[in-house]
Ligand SMILES: NC(=O)C1=CN([C@@H]2O[C@H](COP(=O)(O)OP(=O)(O)OC[C@H]3O[C@@H](n4cnc5c(N)ncnc54)[C@H](OP(=O)(O)O)[C@@H]3O)[C@@H](O)[C@H]2O)C=CC1
């Protein structure tokens with residue numbers, strides 16, 4: 001697998017050069033693994049097109065004009081294009097009602113040219129996001145956001161996975177991180193990230209603790225974790241002093257200026273393995289999205 005690039009000697013206490021030296025955490029790099037996944041997805045997309053003339057197509061739906069969300073959607077479209085996957089972009093005004101969004105998603109669900117649908121989370125607060133997600137046909141739910149996909153993840157059944165959680169599991173597997181019996185602490189419980197990643201970890205026999213904004217004594221709970229998944233949306237939120245030495249740290253955060261949810265400089269002195277931001281979880285998310293879009297296109301084409 002990808003070899004770590006920052007295996008440098010540091011001091012266990014950065015303020016005391018006489019403290020015992022220890023190695024900085026090994027990096028869990030997502031970029032190379034993601035590139036391999038995208039290359040395979042591109043091959044499958046081409047094979048499908050050559051055999052049937054059908055181009056795999058991902059529809060992205062963005063409600064409102066949050067510039068960061070617009071950037072993610074553009075990024076997904078660019079990567080799709082490079083992999084030979086078509087994309088259809090739907091942008092709706094911030095005032096869109098739940099009914100209007102549901103109608104748009106039903107239309108895309110019924111459009112035979114569209115194989116996968118991604119509704120960007122979060123939607124504006126006045127919209128019932130769950131109702132919107134459920135308007136996505138489970139066969140086209142390549143972002144793993146429907147109750148159908150969630151149940152499959154929770155029961156350890158095959159099916160589309162939420163892309164960031166599924167990408168995180170692939171990364172943990174690629175780095176041979178033992179999951180069975182490990183205590184995983186998930187910080188955050190959003191429907192696209194915290195909640196499903198906990199379910200996937202549980203399905204892999206980890207002992208899972210969910211934490212969120214109402215959790216008391218968060219740092220003490222994190223201290224007991226063999227694996228920490230930070231999915232909070234607050235830059236540098238998780239501090240080095242919260243971590244158990246040697247812990248595996250997955251930083252799913254993607255905040256302004258490419259900053260994760262984990263204070264990297266502190267955490268790298270304590271953790272055993274840590275994902276960088278950028279170059280860790282983010283590329284894995286998009287790779288899984290493309291892989292699942294091609295799988296959806298194959299399934300819809302062979303059964304059509
Ligand atoms: N790299 C990637 O591919 C992806 C990255 N992201 C990034 O991950 C981060 C999280 O995204 P997302 O899950 O969508 O965010 P949401 O805002 O939907 O959810 C954030 C979660 O964090 C919890 N939380 C907020 N404050 C605290 C606190 N002080 N202590 C403990 N928990 C807290 C919230 O708790 P509560 O439920 O109680 O409100 C909530 O469950 C963001 O930085 C986002 O950009 C997201 C998706 C993909």
Ligand SMILES: Nc1nc(=O)c2c([nH]1)NC[C@@H]1CN(c3ccc(C(=O)N[C@@H](CCC(=O)O)C(=O)O)cc3)C=[N+]21
Pocket residue numbers: 069072118119120121122143145163164192254258277278279280281282283284285286
């Ligand atoms: N329904 C839904 N599904 C999502 O998957 C989803 C979402 N909503 N809402 C927003 C977040 C954000 N997100 C990212 C995906 C990739 C990178 C990514 O590839 N980042 C690169 C950096 C890319 C760059 O900045 O050039 C990296 O970390 O290396 C980042 C963030 C998916 N999200």
